[in-house]
Amino acid sequence: MAQASLDAKPAAQPTRFERAFKDAFIAALVMLGLSVPILALRAEQNMSNEVILIPRPWLVVICCLIVFVGRLLLGLFVFNRAPGAKPLVETPSAVKTAWAKFAPYAAQVGLGAIIAYPLVALYLGGPQGAIKWIDNFGIQILIYIMLGWGLNIVVGLAGLLDLGYVAFYAVGAYSYALIATKVIPATFPDLGVWAFWICLPVAGILAAMWGVILGFPVLRLRGDYLAIVTLAFGEIIRLVLINWVDFSGGYAGISSIPRPSFFGIPFNASESGFAARFGLEFSPIYRTIFLYYVILVLALVTAFVTIRLRRLPVGRAWEALREDEIACRSLGINTVSTKLTAFATGALFGGFAGAFFAARQGFISPESFVFLESAQILAIVVLGGMGSLFGVVIASIALVGGIEILRELDFLKAIFGSDFDPTQYRMLIFGLAMVLMMLWKPRGLISHREPTVFLKERKSISGSLVQEGHG
Template structure:
C-alpha cells in the first residue's frame, strides 16, 4: 500500500511539473523565449512538493479532516425538532430582511451597490437551487436565462421605450419560456449528459447574442439602459422621459446620486424576498415534494405515478423565471450589458453558491451568496489568486462538509401508534 501511494504521489507531482512547465519557460520577451523568474520556478517546485506530500499521506490527511467535526461540541447533538427549526428559520429570515431594510441608510454608497449585487446573486442562487438542489438536475447553462432577462429589458427599452416595470415581468416570462424549451430535449437525460446539454445551451445563447449584431449590438453590447422610476419620478439630475418628474424636485430635497442606488437596492431586496417566499411555499406544496422525489429516485417517483415530464419542466421553468427577474435588475443596475457579462464562469459561480450553501437549503444559499460575493471585495489584495482560493475552498468543503454550510433538513412525519 505504501509503495502504491508513493508511485501515485510521484506521478501526480510529475504531472504538476508538466502542466506548470509553460509558466516556467514561455515568457516572451523581445520575440525570444526568456526563462521565468526564480521566484516563479521556486513556487512551481514547492507546489509539486506539496502535491507529492498530500498524495503520499492522503489517507492520513483525509482521516484527520474527517475527524475535525468531532471536536465541535455541537456535532453530536440531537436534531432540532421540526416545528422549532421552522420557527427559527422564519425568525432568521425576518432578521435578514429587517437588517437589509436599514442597511442602505447606514452604509456607504459602495456598500449599498455591493449589497444590490449580493441580492441579484441571491435570486439567481435560489432559482438554481430549485433545479439542482430540489429536483437534482445539474444545470451548467443557467446563466443563459439570466442573459435572456437582461437582454429582454435592454432591447425593449432601446427599440420600444419600454419601462423597467413593464419589462420586469416580460423578462421573467420570456426566460421561463426558454427554460420550458430547454426542458423538452433533456427529459431523458441525467447526470453528466444533462450537464453537457445545458452547458451547450448556455454557450449557444451567448454566441447568438454575440453574433446578432443588428439586434443585440454584438460584442459592443447595449448601453443607455434606463433606471427604474417611482410612479413616474426619475432619480437623475435631469428628467429624460417626457411627462416624468424628478424625485428630488417632487419632494423638495437636494439632489443626491445615492437616491437611485438606494431605490434599486430596495427593488432588488423586494424581488429577492418574493423569490424566497414563493420558492419556500412551493417546497411545501405537492410540486416541491415531486421535485425531491425525482431527485432521490426517478424510477421510484415514476412508479408512484409522478409525471417525469411535468416535474422536470416545472423545475426548469420556475428556476428560469427567477433568473429572468435577476437579469432585468442587473441590466438596470449596470446600464450596459454585453455577452461577456454572461460567460460560463457566472454559471459556475452560481452553482458553487448552491453547493456551498447546501443544496435545497434557502438560508444556506443566502449565506453562501453573501460570502462568495462579499469576501473577494474585502480581500482585493488577493484578487489575482481569487479563483485559486475559491477552488481550494470548494475542495475543502467537499472533503470536510460535503452537505454544505447549512444542509437542508428533511421533513419528518410522525404517525401515532394506533391502539
C-alpha cells in the first residue's frame, strides 16, 4: 500500500493495511455471529401451520462481505489517519464561503420556496398529479415541521426531554374530531361549515390544559426519568383511547370528520361550493392547496411565537433552565411556572397540529398516535439541532421527505425482484439514521447556541464545553 510505505515505522510494527485488515476481519466475524441465528434462518409458517425454517446463507455472506469491505475502507481512509494530516488552521473552503454569503438570505429564500411550492407542483404536475406531491410531501412535511417547532419549545428551549409529545397531538385531534362530529351537529347545526375554525382554538387550549396536567407531576424530575414518565403518559393516553370505546370509538377510531371550509365556503361540487363560487372547475386540488396554506400559516405562527417568546422573560427563563436548573433556582426564577408554561406552550401547538391532522385525514384512530410518532418528532428536533428553528425544517424535510421518497422508489423492484418492498425498510433506515446521526453530530445539524442575552459582547457558547439538558 502506498500509504503504508509513507509511514516511517519500524518493520516489526504491523502496517496500517495489516491493522485495518485484521480489524475488518474481526468485524466480519462479529457480523457472522450476529447474523447466524437471525438472518441465516427465517422461521415461517407453512400450509399446515407448522413453523419451519428457511435457510438463507447468501444473506449472511453478503452482510459479512459488506461489513468487511466497509470496515476495511473505514480503517484505511477514515480511522487511524497519520497525525498532521489535518491542517491546524482550517482554510475556509469555497463551499463554506458561498454558504456564508447565502446564509443571511436562507430564511427568506426558503420561505419563498415553501410558499411557491404548491403552485409550482400544480404547474408541473397538473391537478391530478400535483395532489400527491402537495399532500404526501408538502402537508406531511409541514405537519412535522410544526410538531418539531412545538416540541422544540419543550426540548430545545426549556431542555425538558419529552417522549410523550404525541399525546398532545392526540388530544388536539380527538378534541376536534369529537366536537365536530358530536357536539356541533347536536347543538349548533348551522355552524357545521365553521367547525374547523371554531374547534381549532378549543383543541389547542384543551391540549395546553393537558400539558399543564401532565406537567405537574413531572416537575421534580429531570433527564432520563422525565423522559420515561412522559413516555408513560403518552402511552396511557393512547391506551385509554383504545379501551374507552364509548368515548373514542376504540380501535375503530372516528370517521367522517368534517373537513375545513374556505372560511365558511365548503370544498364540494355543489352550487355553493368553493369551485362554483369562484367560477372554477371542481377539483379536489383546491382543498389540498388550501390545507397546505393552512398548515403553513399554523407552522409560521408557531415559529413566530417561539421567536418572540425567546425575547420575553419567560423565554430567557427557559433557556436558563436548560443550561442549569440549580443556578436558575438560586437566582429566583420560579421553575414551576417556567416548566409548566413550556409544557403548555408546546402542547398548545401540538394540539393545533392534531386538530389540523384530524381535519386533513377525515379519520383518526389510536394507531396514528403511537410512541414511534413521538420518537420521530423528537428525532426531528434533535437532528435539527436543539433550539434551532431552521434545523427542524431541514431535519423534517430529510426525515419525513426521505421516508416518503422510499415509497416512490419503484426502480429498486427491478434490481431486487418484484417482491421487494422499499417501504418495509423505512423505519429500519429511520432507526439507523437516528443512531448514526448521534454518532456523527450528537448536537444536531445546526448545533451552535447563541445566547439571546449577553453582557457587553456576543460570545457564542462552544457546544462541547457546556452540558446542555442538565435541568
